[in-house]
Amino acid sequence: MHQNITTHTAYHTRWFFVQQRIGKGERPFWMYKFRTMREAYNAQGVPLPDELRLTPWGRWLRKYSFDELPQLWNILRGDMRLVGPRPLPVAYLSKMTPEQRRRHHVKPGLTGWAQIHGRNALPWESRFALDVWYVQNRSLLLDIYICWQTWLQWWRNPDGDTPGQVL
Template identity: 55%
Template sequence: MKRLIDFLIALTALALLSPIFLWVAYKVRKNIGSPIFFLQERPGQDAKIFKMIKFRSMLNATDKEGNPLPDDQRITPFGHKLRSTSLDEMPQLINVLKGDMSIVGPRPQMKEFLEHYTPHQMRRHEVKPGMTGLAQVSGRNHLSWEEKFELDVRYVEQQSLWLDFKIMFKTVKVMLKKEGINAPDQEVGAARFSSKNISNTTLSKNR
């Protein structure tokens, strides 16, 4: 039932939001260039790797040695605005249609995290990752990483269609109020991890 609901919601959302989707794609191409999408490998259910899709928000600028410049030097004003509205996440509806993701579930993190999770934290991979989740409507980036992962496991233990719809409703509220979306989010910068305790080092958001 959850898979059917995910598919119908993603299909309906893509149809209704197609004008916005096309407009954002055009603006990304105009302001940042090709490619329009940013694909990154993330662990999904049972830690199976899939390619998560996002709209690009950063330039492919490098230094003289060919190394990517720091995030704050590559993100454009348009890219920053794109992130602040969470519109860069819209292409993940395609991941939902493909079955890689769910509308609601633990947010997919970097695959480098896998070897550093505790057995308890690994339980977040018992379900499909989501476009939104319990952590995202419970404080999002104001939470420590330990708190986020604890909420992810709590979702796994308490998941139900009622909880999913409750989280969806709260997600709309969070997005409209822009609560907790200004802090960095997913991607690893120079974070250090421990097998017992994932560091609360600042992580930079996906490109």
């Protein structure tokens, strides 16, 4: 599997979407999610928009964030933590400023400071700023607070509606 890291950044199985993401120290790792979209392309070979590829089962998984559950395997393996900046695809690394890259001083997480402050509704600059703030201020109490807030937001908004996110 490791020899594919240099040539492939994602692969799919029937049930799982597996993609290379950036971990602590900018080390790539394979992140697992339940697959929520079908592979569908236009005549030029470009993937169709997310709205057209999302399956009914995938919509339900995303609605309740259950598509993220396989990342518990990443936590058990030591690639991720429960709380930390969300792991981004490897291709994003070259687009980050040195300040934004500080988010990789800690392991990525299943939930994080940016997620409880707006998730996908936030512009990228704000998400990166919140991630760096977390890196500078992380503590056990902060992690407990983030977990609590994540649960409260999920409980209060079980539809998972986040502006700018395809459900």
